[in-house]
Amino acid sequence: MSNRPSLATPRRIRPLPERLVNKIAAGEVIERPAAVLKELVENSLDAGATRVDIIIEKSGTKLISVADNGCGIAAEQIEVAFARHATSKISDFSDLEKLASYGFRGEALPSIASVSRTRLVSKTDDADSGREIVIEGGVVQYLKPIAAPVGTTVEVSNLFFNTPARRKFLKAEVTEARHLTRTAVALALSAPHLKFSYRLNNKEVYNLASETDSSFRRRISNLLFSGQDSGLLELKSQIDGINILGYISMPQNARQNQYGLYLFINGRFIKSTSLMHAIIAGYGEALPRGFYPAGGVSLRIEPSRVDVNVHPTKAEVRLSEESQVHDLLFQAVRRGLRESGQHTGTIATPSVTANPGTATNQPFNRADAFASSSYIKNAEFLKQLYGATDAEQMAGSSSVVTGEGQDVTGPEMVDVTTGEMLSGGDFLFLGQFADLYLIFKNREELFIIDQHTAHERVLYEENLEVINRGSGVAQNLLFPVTIPLAPDRYVLFEETERLLQAAGFVAEPFGQRTVLLSAVPSVLSRRSPEKVFLQIIDDIGVIKGAQHDLKKAVAQSIACRSAVMAGDRLGADEALNLFKRLLAAKDNYCCPHGRPTIFRISKSELDFKFGRK
Numbered sequence: 052m053s054n055r056p057s058l059a060t061p062r063r064i065r066p067l068p069e070r071l072v073n074k075i076a077a078g079e080v081i082e083r084p085a086a087v088l089k090e091l092v093e094n095s096l097d098a099g100a101t102r103v104d105i106i107i108e109k110s111g112t113k114l115i116s117v118a119d120n121g122c123g124i125a126a127e128q129i130e131v132a133f134a135r136h137a138t139s140k141i142s143d144f145s146d147l148e149k150l151a152s153y154g155f156r157g158e159a160l161p162s163i164a165s166v167s168r169t170r171l172v173s174k175t176d177d178a179d180s181g182r183e184i185v186i187e188g189g190v191v192q193y194l195k196p197i198a199a200p201v202g203t204t205v206e207v208s209n210l211f212f213n214t215p216a217r218r219k220f221l222k223a224e225v226t227e228a229r230h231l232t233r234t235a236v237a238l239a240l241s242a243p244h245l246k247f248s249y250r251l252n253n254k255e256v257y258n259l260a261s262e263t264d265s266s267f268r269r270r271i272s273n274l275l276f277s278g279q280d281s282g283l284l285e286l287k288s289q290i291d292g293i294n295i296l297g298y299i300s301m302p303q304n305a306r307q308n309q310y311g312l313y314l315f316i317n318g319r320f321i322k323s324t325s326l327m328h329a330i331i332a333g334y335g336e337a338l339p340r341g342f343y344p345a346g347g348v349s350l351r352i353e354p355s356r357v358d359v360n361v362h363p364t365k366a367e368v369r370l371s372e373e374s375q376v377h378d379l380l381f382q383a384v385r386r387g388l389r390e391s392g393q394h395t396g397t398i399a400t401p402s403v404t405a406n407p408g409t410a411t412n413q414p415f416n417r418a419d420a421f422a423s424s425s426y427i428k429n430a431e432f433l434k435q436l437y438g439a440t441d442a443e444q445m446a447g448s449s450s451v452v453t454g455e456g457q458d459v460t461g462p463e464m465v466d467v468t469t470g471e472m473l474s475g476g477d478f479l480f481l482g483q484f485a486d487l488y489l490i491f492k493n494r495e496e497l498f499i500i501d502q503h504t505a506h507e508r509v510l511y512e513e514n515l516e517v518i519n520r521g522s523g524v525a526q527n528l529l530f531p532v533t534i535p536l537a538p539d540r541y542v543l544f545e546e547t548e549r550l551l552q553a554a555g556f557v558a559e560p561f562g563q564r565t566v567l568l569s570a571v572p573s574v575l576s577r578r579s580p581e582k583v584f585l586q587i588i589d590d591i592g593v594i595k596g597a598q599h600d601l602k603k604a605v606a607q608s609i610a611c612r613s614a615v616m617a618g619d620r621l622g623a624d625e626a627l628n629l630f631k632r633l634l635a636a637k638d639n640y641c642c643p644h645g646r647p648t649i650f651r652i653s654k655s656e657l658d659f660k661f662g663r664k
Contacts, residue, residue: 081162083221084111084210085230089320090159091205092238095119096318098203101261102246103238107231110224110252112210120202123175126182130194132171133186135161165189166217167210173203188213225546229592232256232538236274237313237320240347243270249538254545255563256538271298271347275311277535277564283346284391288383292353293376295383299330299346301391302337308593310539311345316357316370318349326350329377333384350376478630480623487617489626495654500630502621504642506614509632510574511643514554514606523555526576531569533561534581540588541566547591550605558584574613583612607643 081087088105095103098121108114124132135158163169164186174181181199185192211218221227228251239247239259243266248258259273272280282304286297299312312330314321330348331338338344356371370376478498481490489500517523536544541564544551551558555572568584575583590608591601615621621629633639633648641647 085234087115088234091117098122105249107251110227115207118204124173129182129184133160166214168208170206172199174199176201232542236538241318243267268298275537284387286383286387294351297348299344305342306589309343313347315349329380333381480626497652499650502615504646505633505648507610507642510610514609518553521553524573525555525570526573527570534566536564543592
């Protein structure tokens, strides 16, 4: 018997139908609604438009509309524009080496039309009337004359209606809205000389006039920093045909995600791990770990030295001298820091980690953060620490003696003597080490608690309960503050507004991308209201990006911002109160970020370390 594997029945090789080819291509080019927006606006830019108006409904699945006043498409070219690999941008291979346009592959329009209902209306300056074409699922429905202004309008509706698998894998509407907004911001930054308007789900996100002098800086300021550009770090460098111009945030205004930093090469919004690294490395130790600058950096490089034909989305590029560009960008950041009076050695971490209203070398006195309450013993936690027998024995204690000697009785309380001893379990507070670690002892064991992670765990669980009840305690501000938000932050605020209100924030829309803040949760009342609000919005974006739900993201951010920090000095009463509240928490051993809250060291472990066993 032959050991050769059996051969499959030969199949006839044949070209795929064009409609199927377009659907396959759409999977590469059109990943989500934001990709449609990018392709349509880039077509407008290539058409020489001076104004672009964007309208999005239902986060792109219902409608993506892009209207421009560009040169338009001639009547006889309308249908050709939807043919695969038909383009006016290039004519032969050599054009790729001097590419100055955004589009060139001729894939976007046919790909979009194959997975949606697409309506295009266009008119050239010398035409008597415009032309309207409607294509559904790649099939032309009609083509007819229509009255229209000079330019082109493309309306994409019912996206992915005939590719249910792709539609199913779209994220939630709010997630797609964030991707759309970031793309819309990037496109507006790439062409500051254009007028841009952007409406998302019936709300105007931005309406920008064209810029002239210092246009890139003003566009960055308007979109990313709410018109405040006094604190921007300027990057300028020009050598060997490479021109760098950028405006990015000072270290103290860094954010906890990299979505506020936009990179452009020859006007094209791109993603580059190498160039992003150059910018962050340029800050040195001035930028704390886990923080990123915000702003925009534009590079102009001879097109023959840039390969944009790497991926159908054209978001990735290859540079012939990538290491040289990396080094130039790195040096530009360092030079900008020096010229601004900053330095790249160790500097203060952004205010998000500072103790609000209290210098770190001063005693910490914050009784309101440790409001006294009945201590309900967490039996499961005690069992984990001591075993079932000891835990049951400890549960018998039923009175509390305060530091003033007043007796308070209750069914499930632990004895406290002189504010330093939990006599029911013989917990003794020994002190604080390095202004961060609280040290307790019990019988033959030591317990070391990280005061920040422990307090964060306690506050997180309390915040979740408050949000679920919708009963957050708010502290009214003496003077309400208006807070302008960048588009991506405003979209996130709209997404979380109801949960923020439940947590104790009183904030409401107040004009275009502006929020009126009149109260904050009482645990945050000692912070700068504007700073803490912006920091919490940024936190929520980061936590949400890690696949946490919004309710937990809000609770976690408020807990992190209001918990005691390293450097805060706690007295014995405060330390014991925190320890009791930690024992009562549901998940005692780690903070919401996953870091441990408590370690136990037994006498037998110490005996072993010292060679006594």
